Amino acid sequence: MSLLPVEEALERVLALVAPLPAETVPLREGAGRVMTMPVTAGLTQPPFSGSAMDGYWLDAADHLPSAKLQVVGESAAGRSYQGEITRGQAIRIFTGAPVPREGGVVVLQENTTREGDWITLADSLSGNDNIRPKGQDFAKGAPFHPARPLNARDLGLLAAMNVAQLEVHRKPVVAIIATGDELVMPGETPGPDQIISSNSFIVAAQVEAMGGIARMLPIARDDRESLRMVFDLAKGADLIVTSGGASVGDHDLVGEVAAELGLERSFWKIAMRPGKPLMAGRMGEAVLLGLPGNPVSATVCAELFLKPMLAKMQGRDPQITPRRAVLGCDLGPTGPRTHYMRACLSATDGLPMIMPFDNQDSGILSILAQADALLICERDSGPHKQGTEMCYLPLM
Amino acid sequence: MSLLPVEEALERVLALVAPLPAETVPLREGAGRVMTMPVTAGLTQPPFSGSAMDGYWLDAADHLPSAKLQVVGESAAGRSYQGEITRGQAIRIFTGAPVPREGGVVVLQENTTREGDWITLADSLSGNDNIRPKGQDFAKGAPFHPARPLNARDLGLLAAMNVAQLEVHRKPVVAIIATGDELVMPGETPGPDQIISSNSFIVAAQVEAMGGIARMLPIARDDRESLRMVFDLAKGADLIVTSGGASVGDHDLVGEVAAELGLERSFWKIAMRPGKPLMAGRMGEAVLLGLPGNPVSATVCAELFLKPMLAKMQGRDPQITPRRAVLGCDLGPTGPRTHYMRACLSATDGLPMIMPFDNQDSGILSILAQADALLICERDSGPHKQGTEMCYLPLM
Incomplete structure (x- = not known):
């Protein structure tokens, strides 16, 4: 099986999903939705x-330096002035309050002196009318439909x-x-050959950070019955994300059992490090994405494939645009698989500097x-010299 | 009253709040928490x-090109090999499975040929032992306490x-x-002088984006009784955010009523555009932040002051580090108040380009x-030429 380029794998997983149908939400819950x-x-x-x-409204024709006007009423937010107003008169007016008619100006409170019912305008006046015209923001019937969250x-x-x-x-x-x-769950006592399940916690937080609803199911054992039972619990989900069991080893049953349950399976080896194996396909009403069992590989595959799938399902742009940074060290040639190196960013005056960790072992969670970033070393690229501009993906 | 610089106002509002006490949460709910x-x-x-x-484990001394070894068992994840193993023997081993003892190597499946119970190693072997040593990630008892979400x-x-x-x-x-x-709520029919309340929706979404719990209270009318009633509903909150009624106009009762209810009030005019007036202080167990009534001013003040307060209360770093972009047009001198101009970013090969909107009227929500950004024009700076590097804050 030849290695599939990351871009092609992304196209294929995106082809499996579509924007989900509409639901009605109160405005209060609209943030982040499309x-x-x-x-x-x-x-x-x-x-x-x-x-x-806050100031005084008067006829534009009376807007003259040192003019003296009689204050005949006031207009406050929610309580507009209902009376008549003629030349030579003014009303006290507050921010947000309606003007009595068109053709006037508002003089700022601090540019007037008041004595009893009379105000005198300042010696020098601004050309600003301090009035927000009707419909300046939008008109009744104007449509609004941004193509973004x-x-x-x-x-x-x-x-x-x-x-x-x-x-x-x-x-x-x-x-x-x-x-x-x-695998056992945190809080349990692992047997001598066992480790604590960590992938589900990472993926659940990634799903929630992307606006999805995460349902963490019980750990499935490496046997058909346990897998069938857990797949049954996944009913009603739009997307089923597995981790582990998607490799080619003798003990990788997930794909087999999912196929028995109706998965139209695609299984790829992707030209990337870490996270080579990936499984995906439609499974009834849902779509299945099989991440590698290794937590680092699972995390990187979720960033590259799960995140765009969730974006598309929510009507967002699924394209992730890499950002740019300056490489902080020399790097050798990359080889035939694009390497997503765990890296740290630091601020500089211009583009940030990116420094990959020395130890890129995909087993190390610490x-x-x-x-905070995945430095992208494109397959068959490099060596890269310190100071080169490189692309990276920020990590969730 | 002289204008207070933004940095000083930020120091003062941050001095009002402290990191909130601890609570215990299940790991599953830990994302974004400190x-x-x-x-x-x-x-x-x-x-x-x-x-x-996935491959075969064998003694390092047997790791020789074309060596032939007897397969005597297997070690799988969760089911380790319990038997004896001597020189000249190998066991089938799967990813994640324990090695039988130290001093061995794992040869990849694809670098062996198997016939019955015997494997032959490839002609050329890598120097890699393909073994993750015990404790490579962390040792029992190692502390973990990152100073970030x-x-x-x-x-x-x-x-x-x-x-x-x-x-x-x-x-x-x-x-x-x-x-x-x-003000009336969305869905109601506004009277002829009324508008729909929008600030609360903006602030609630900002609070939630920052990890806080937003409680949107009923609109308070411009009278003491209504204000007292709504303040009463705010009991139990850590922070009370008002919008409107914090100016110096005759109808600004919020500060007065809050003072009667125990607010140790500070009221500032800040050297910024938009959003000059700001009120803040301790009020019993809570802290009050009074935003301007204008939605654009309220939004900008929330970005500058509310966001850092919420960060500090959650144990995060309250400092917002401005980002850098290249100005896309010429701008005149700024005047005595730092101007936070509504602007759009666009990607370029290097730093993004930032372009402020022509219309900076603080009444325009559209x-x-x-x-997507607030371009920062520092007070008494400028003119700024197209191509200058400027600072900006990304908008939530």
Whole structure:
């Protein structure tokens, strides 16, 4: 089996998933979600021409240095001035309050002197009318449908548009299955040949950081019955992520059992380090992604493949754009597999500096935890000299 | 009142808050949290020297080109080989399985030929022993206490250390109060002088993006009774964030009522655009932060002051390090207040390019929503020429 380039593997896993159907959520829960259809503004904003400052409103024709005007009322937010107003008169006006009519200006409080019901304008006046015109922000009926996850400020805009609920892509439910006779859960006492299951915790946090709903299932033993039982618990999930059991060894039953349960299996060896083996396919209503059992390989494969799948399922752009940094050391030639080196970033005046860890053993979690980036050494590239600009992926 | 520099205002609001006390959480909920005390590894990892590959284990002395060895058993993950093994013998071994003793090597499956119970090694052998030594990752009793929020991979490391629960700083509970007679909630029908409340939605999403728990309280009217009632609902919160009513206008009652309820009030005009007025102080067990009523000003003040406060309360580093970008246009001199200009970033080969929006009116939500950065024009700086390196803050 020849090695599959990372880009091709990504295309294939992305082809397995589609944006999930819409659900209705209250505006309050809209952050990070992608809208499936446009909304329209229910009103015009500002709904009226209003004051941008605390001060006095007067007719533009009276806006002259040292002019003296009679204060005949006030307009406050929520309580507009209802009376008449003629030339030579002014009203006290507060930020956000409606102006009595068009054709006026607001003079800032600090540019006036008040005595009783009379104000005198300052000697020198600005050309600014300090009025926010009606409809400056948006008009009633204006559509809004950004092609990206909604941010905090979008929610503010939608609120101002009087949109109380949204149609957004449903969150993917991800069932996470660790497999292996050697695994026990944290808090248990491992037998002499056993280790604590760690992959599920990493993948669950990655899924949640990406906006998915993680369901951590019990550890599946390396036998058909245990695997079938755990796959049964995964029913209803949009995506089933396994780790371990996806290699070619004699004890790798996950693929076989999943195939018996309907998996249209693809199994690839990918031209990457770490994390060569990957399994993926449709399995009934769900999609299965089989990560390697090694935690470092599983983490890197999740960054490269699971993250874009979850993005696509939520209606986001699945493309991950690598960032750029300056290499902090010399590196030898890379060989036939693209190497995702665990690395640390440090700030400089320009691009950040990236320094890979000396020990790139894919069994070492303590180094993986310290890393904040994956330095990308493209296959068959290098040697790379210190100071070269390289690409990297920030780690979740 | 002279204008307070942003840095001083930040120091003062940070002085009001402290890291919150610890709570115990299951490992599964540890992502993004900061540990209050170290944990120690409950075991040694790897707990045994194990194979890093699928292949055959043999004595190092037998590791010779074309050597022929008898296969006498196998070691699988969770089921180690219990028998004797002598020179001239080998066992089938799988990834993650214990080696029978020290002093051996694992030869990759693909570098052997098997006939019955016998294997022949390849003509040329690598110098690699393909064994992960015991304790390579961490030893039993090793402490772990990173001074930063836990990432997905930290959780994997903690799981591997057999840590099932953690002591972490409690999440801040933030009560959010919008005030103003002109405000109604989305979904309601605004009166002729009214607008829809938007600040609370922005602040709630900002609080949640920062790891806090947001409690959105009912809108408070511009009267003492309504304000007292809503402040009463805020009881139990660690932080109370108001928006609106924090200016010096005649209708700004929030500060007065909060003072009656025990607020040791500080009120500042800050040397910044937008968002000049800010109120802050201790109020019983809680801290109050009074944001301006204007949504753009409120958003910028939340980025500059609320975000670092929430970081400190969760035991994180409160310092926000501005990022660097290249200015995409010419800008005039800045004046006496640091200007946080709504801007868009675009990728280039080096540092990103930053382009501020033409319209910087702080009343326009549609521009705020599109922005992805605040370009920082330091007070009394400029003019700035196109191509200059500038600092910016990414927007949540």
